[in-house]
Amino acid sequence: MVNSDPQHPPGEPAPEILEERIWIDGCFDFFHHGHAGAIVQARQLGSELYIGVHSDEAILENKGPTVMTLQERLAAVDACRWVTQSVGRAPYVTQLDWISHYGCKYVVHGDDITSDGDGEDCYRFVKAAGRFKVVKRTPSISTTDLVGRMLLCTKTHFIKSLERRLAGDEGHGSSRAEIEAEGAAMAERMKLYATDETGKNPGVEVWFWSASDEARSGSTLEEKGEFRRFLPGKGPKPGQRVVYVDGGFDLFSSGHIEFLRRVVEAEEELARQEGWYNEQAVNERVGKGGDYPPAYVVAGIHDDEVINQWKGINYPIMNIYERGLCVLQCRYVNAVVFGAPFSPTKAYLTSLPWGTPDAVYHGPTAFMPLTYDPYTGPKDMGIMRQVGEHEFAGVNAGTIVQRIMKSRDMYEERQRKKGRRVVGGQDYLCPKWRKPVPAITIYVTAAAGIKPHIPLTLFPAICAVK
Structure with missing residues (x-):
């Protein structure tokens, strides 16, 4: 088999190999919460985490065609809260000289088998050197599962009420005990994904919002609804602007990520103009406990049935729990509201637990045709902001599914091998x-x-x- 991997790692080598610097690598094709689960567990084993991302060519040689390009996959990895640095074009078979070059002592991988195109263990060299650690694989999710949903157009993954599911009041199982155990495990995983950059302390706040079906699914009905906090986190700090964004975030990918990154970037530029980064202002924040960014980003996530009502077929491909975990792990998000209304009305926005937001942002992508403007509320309030076009603006759940269907034979062959x-x-x-x-x-x-x-x-x- 021809090997397209670079023979030597680029750049100057690290001065020393650090016990606390961990390496993890993979394809990370349309990044999902299974990837994030391995990453956060790896981060908990050290103080720094380097992520090797394989090239499109190497993945094609060893596994099959990728859905996302290398740049799209790198964007997803870089946005993960627990990642210190990404390394593009890392070899498919993990090499000792590569991890040593970056100063990483140990390589971490899930407890599943990963082999190259010749059927050999991708981690055989680091295992032989005693520099390999195993973490638990996240159950019930993989790239293969998601492609299967697209090819079969199923809806069995939908969740009617995530809050009831986490409480053990509904779900899969032959007994009440099984359903409750599943809910408890899901809640524990959500708590893990809401941790800060260390993977050990509370970070992202998690809330649920409930209201009438009409208020949730597309009406501009002025209904406040009810907010309930599920997980505590780091709330807004003095001087931070509260910023609200919303969406389905299905197949959470570079299009969503670049939008969120640009929201943070826009708020940083506004703060710069207002003196946030002046030496005196920085010293004042540091003197009161530590510096922090100027924006507190709240992400509202729509229910499965709300998205399906507008887009049809079997969208969303990921259910609200899976989509929520993807948003939770993103470094550009500080709080999440599950069950957010499709149209953020004035009544809803003024009832947010953090107070009326200073801005509501929307991106350039539109994944469904709309019969009305869902953002009349924030526009009337004068707080609506728009993020412009960017290189990943066309990447969303619809385009990802189109990529799969366009090359269906290749992906089915990849699935067949798996x-x-x-x-x-x-x-x-x-x-x-x-x-x-x-x-x-x-x-x-x-x-x-x-x-x-x-x-x-x-x-x-x-x-x-x-």
Whole structure:
């Protein structure tokens, strides 16, 4: 196999290898909360975290085509709160000279098997050197699962009420105890993703908002609703402007990330003009406990049914819990409101727990045709701001799905290879369809939460998919 990886790491080597500097690497193709779960666990093992991101060419050689480009994948990694530095074009098979070059003592990976195009362990060299640590893989999510949802157009991943799900009042399971255990595990994971840059202390505030269906799904009805705090975090500091953004944030990607980054950038520029970064102002904040940025960004996230009402098919591809975890891990977000209304009215905005926001931002991307302007409230209040076009403005859930469908044969082959690892590399005769069923059909069907038309007793390996 031809190796497209660079032979040597670029730049000057680190002066020493540090015990507290951790390395983790991967494809990070349309970055999801499974990636973030491995990253935060790795960050907890040290004080610095370097992320190696493989090139498009190396991934194609070893795994199959990528959905996102290297630059899009790097943007997602760089936006993760727990990442110290990203390293593009890192080798697919982790090399000792690379991690040593960046001063990293240990490599961290999830407890799943990762092999190169020749079927060999990608971490064989660092394992042999005793410089490998294992963290738990985030269950029930992978790039393969998400592609499966797109190809099968399923809705079984939707969550009716995230708040009730976390409380153990609804969910999957054959008993009340199982449902409660699932909710508790989901709540604990949310708490982890809401931690600060150390991965150990409270960081992002988490709230739920509830109101009538009409107020949630698209009406400009002036309804305050009710806010309930789920997780405490670091609230706004003196002088910080509270900024509100909202959206579906489906398949959280470079388009969403660049929008959020530009919101923070716009607020920093405004603060600069008003003297926020003057030496006296900085010293005053430091003297009172430490410096901090000028903006406190609150992200409102819409329910699954609200998004589906407007976009249809099986959108959102990620449910509200999965989308929320992606937003929580983003370094540009300080607070999250689950169940936010599609139209942020004056009544809603003036009832926010942090007070009326100083600004409401919206980006240049539009993932659905609208019959009315959902931002009449903040516009009438004089607090509406627009983020202009940028290089990732066209990247959203719709375009990602289009990329998958445009090259469906290639992605199905990639999925088939992944599926055969699970079900033993065989096709099976389906008694209902009366024809051989490829392993990938069984795999993505099970991954999407659908019971296949094949007796699972015949294929015990399939049960491991979930």
